[in-house]
Amino acid sequence: MSPIQRTWKINGKPVKVRAPAGRRLLDYLRDDLGLIGSKEGCGEGECGACTVLIDGEPSVSCLIPVGQLSDGTDILTIEGIEKKRAGRLLQQAFLECGAVQCGFCIPGMIVSAYALLLRNPKPSAAAVREALSGNLCRCTGYAKIIQAVRLAASRLPASAQKRK
Ligand code: FES
Numbered sequence: 001m002s003p004i005q006r007t008w009k010i011n012g013k014p015v016k017v018r019a020p021a022g023r024r025l026l027d028y029l030r031d032d033l034g035l036i037g038s039k040e041g042c043g044e045g046e047c048g049a050c051t052v053l054i055d056g057e058p059s060v061s062c063l064i065p066v067g068q069l070s071d072g073t074d075i076l077t078i079e080g081i082e083k084k085r086a087g088r089l090l091q092q093a094f095l096e097c098g099a100v101q102c103g104f105c106i107p108g109m110i111v112s113a114y115a116l117l118l119r120n121p122k123p124s125a126a127a128v129r130e131a132l133s134g135n136l137c138r139c140t141g142y143a144k145i146i147q148a149v150r151l152a153a154s155r156l157p158a159s160a161q162k163r164k
């Protein structure tokens with residue numbers, strides 16, 4: 001398959017992409033760009049460890065060939081999210097709530113939680129549970145993770161929510 005040549009925005013910066021069309025987005029991000037925050041768990045779209053935002057939607061990067069993404073695609077990885085206010089609040093809240101054990105699932109959890117806070121700044125526990133239903137954690141237990149997301153949401157001032 002011939003290589004694609006595209007320009008995407010990754011974590012707010014334009015990136016010229018040249019890669020075989022079938023290369024997985026996860027491999028491109030980790031191996032070609034050194035963005036190793038996104039993890040590979042199952043490699044089959046089941047665990048959410050590789051979640052990134054594509055045009056604002058949580059997406060499992062292990063299932064997406066780069067050739068599927070058009071010019072101008074906007075990708076946000078955990079490295080970009082942790083520079084945003086809501087991302088930092090989420091990280092802090094996960095630590096405070098004891099929601100991190102081995103940590104392997106956490107980048108994907110935070111990406112999905114960040115997307116939730118963009119569309120629902122004050123989510124109920126049920127809304128958090130639903131938003132994270134594609135992200136699996138073997139260690140922590142979901143009660144603390146849900147508590148952490150709601151704590152971060154409670155600390156996000158209404159005036160800052162457009163700039164999350
Ligand atoms: S590694 Fe992508 S969903 Fe599990």
Ligand code: FES
Nearest residue numbers: 103105137138139
């Ligand atoms: S903290 Fe270990 S898998 Fe979630």
